[in-house]
Amino acid sequence: MSGLTPPVSARDHAQGPATAPVTLVEYGDYQCPSCGAAHPMVKAVQRHFGQRLRFVFRNFPLTQVHQYAEHAAEAAEATDATGKFWEMHDMLFEHQTALTDHDLARYAKQVGVVPDVIAAALAAGTYQSRVREDFLSGVRSGVNGTPTFFINGKTHRGGYDERDLTAAISDQLSAIS
Amino acid sequence: MPPKKPTRRAGKALKSSKTSKSKTSKSKTSKSTTSRRSRPASAARVASPAASSAGVRVASAPTEVLAAGTKAPAFALRSAPDKTVSLSELAGHPVILAFYPADWSPTCGDQLALYNEVLPEFQKFNAALIGISVDGVWCHAAYAKARNFHFPLLADFEPKGEVAKAYGAYAQSAGMSGRALFVLDAKGIIRWSYLSPMGVNPGADGILSALEALSGAAPDSRPAADPAGAGVTRSVASGGRGAERSAQ
Numbered sequence: 001m002s003g004l005t006p007p008v009s010a011r012d013h014a015q016g017p018a019t020a021p022v023t024l025v026e027y028g029d030y031q032c033p034s035c036g037a038a039h040p041m042v043k044a045v046q047r048h049f050g051q052r053l054r055f056v057f058r059n060f061p062l063t064q065v066h067q068y069a070e071h072a073a074e075a076a077e078a079t080d081a082t083g084k085f086w087e088m089h090d091m092l093f094e095h096q097t098a099l100t101d102h103d104l105a106r107y108a109k110q111v112g113v114v115p116d117v118i119a120a121a122l123a124a125g126t127y128q129s130r131v132r133e134d135f136l137s138g139v140r141s142g143v144n145g146t147p148t149f150f151i152n153g154k155t156h157r158g159g160y161d162e163r164d165l166t167a168a169i170s171d172q173l174s175a176i177s
Numbered sequence: 178m179p180p181k182k183p184t185r186r187a188g189k190a191l192k193s194s195k196t197s198k199s200k201t202s203k204s205k206t207s208k209s210t211t212s213r214r215s216r217p218a219s220a221a222r223v224a225s226p227a228a229s230s231a232g233v234r235v236a237s238a239p240t241e242v243l244a245a246g247t248k249a250p251a252f253a254l255r256s257a258p259d260k261t262v263s264l265s266e267l268a269g270h271p272v273i274l275a276f277y278p279a280d281w282s283p284t285c286g287d288q289l290a291l292y293n294e295v296l297p298e299f300q301k302f303n304a305a306l307i308g309i310s311v312d313g314v315w316c317h318a319a320y321a322k323a324r325n326f327h328f329p330l331l332a333d334f335e336p337k338g339e340v341a342k343a344y345g346a347y348a349q350s351a352g353m354s355g356r357a358l359f360v361l362d363a364k365g366i367i368r369w370s371y372l373s374p375m376g377v378n379p380g381a382d383g384i385l386s387a388l389e390a391l392s393g394a395a396p397d398s399r400p401a402a403d404p405a406g407a408g409v410t411r412s413v414a415s416g417g418r419g420a421e422r423s424a425q
Binding site: 062063064136141142144 | 294327380
């Protein structure tokens with residue numbers, strides 16, 4: 001229990017070098033307010049550690065309580081083909097309260113993806129299996145709510161504010177060196 | 178509704194050593210029920226040393242739930258004002274019993290919301306998921322509707338907590354069930370149990386590991402469940418919930 005399964009691989013969305021000594025993985029839901037609150041914290045931590053940190057995001061939408069979360073996750077996945085995943089990811093967390101399909105198409109356009117591509121992917125459910133894979137990997141890894149973070153494969157037990165995350169990552173860095 | 182902070186999952190393993198050796202010891206199962214620090218073979222009952230040293234404080238909280246290998250106590254509880262679910266009618270396939278303290282409390286919400294999402298995976302093992310708390314049927318009905326749950330919530334309401342008590346899962350001082358999980362096999366034998374601290378969402382990985390151990394294989398390729406009980410009862414859980422499962 002409490003270990004990241006499967007480990008980070010090429011299938012993941014990652015920011016930062018693969019050779020970074022620390023990898024922070026977040027399981028998140030675009031409609032989850034706590035994930036929205038964690039978003040700027042993660043950004044701050046990324047700025048703080050620079051090239052020493054790789055950040056990975058995996059989907060964990062609670063679709064039965066967050067009605068827009070599934071499509072939001074699929075829309076973000078759909079922008080990956082054009083290399084715009086992270087732009088869309090940021091856009092979604094920064095606009096959590098407006099995540100209808102219409103909004104998703106609008107955000108896609110703003111990040112430079114043809115809105116019809118998103119609409120078609122949502123209609124066809126192209127990325128459903130990918131999102132579900134992420135979700136199930138989270139379940140297997142012991143994720144019990146969102147956001148849940150893993151630091152170098154281990155569940156982060158503390159909070160997700162900047163200080164807690166920074167402290168945990170620093171601990172990991174000093175443990176390595 | 179998710180927790181403000183990721184919750185701690187440091188649960189205690191509550192499987193007795195007696196059970197580990199008497200049961201067809203599933204390595205996966207025992208691994209998942211044993212906390213990282215405890216030694217698998219000698220892991221004694223958590224209750225004895227911990228309860229005596231902590232004294233009064235612990236005495237009123239459940240410290241030991243029924244262990245693997247035990248026959249699951251029978252029950253019949255209401256799932257709705259006009260509907261009763263009995264354990265016997267669920268025989269023939271695996272059953273997941275999730276005792277939880279209360280409807281509407283945030284952690285419970287997360288736990289049940291998670292199980293609601295994972296439900297299709299449970300169903301791959303042909304397992305029925307049942308939530309049980311001391312809340313009444315009307316409360317359950319409102320809660321299930323608000324949260325879009327696709328599995329039954331049973332009211333352990335009168336006599337209050339009777340079923341939770343039978344499973345060793347009742348927290349007397351709190352007047353609620355503890356957060357206890359049981360995975361039963363097709364014959365109604367408890368094959369895995371776990372008691373999570375009251376405020377800690379235990380996640381679903383332990384349940385899935387237990388179901389896997391039970392089936393002895395990956396989902397969908399498991400051998401048929403006990404033929405004796407399989408016929409009549411299967412429709413109760415899967416059919417009943419299937420009808421409600423329209424959203425997903």
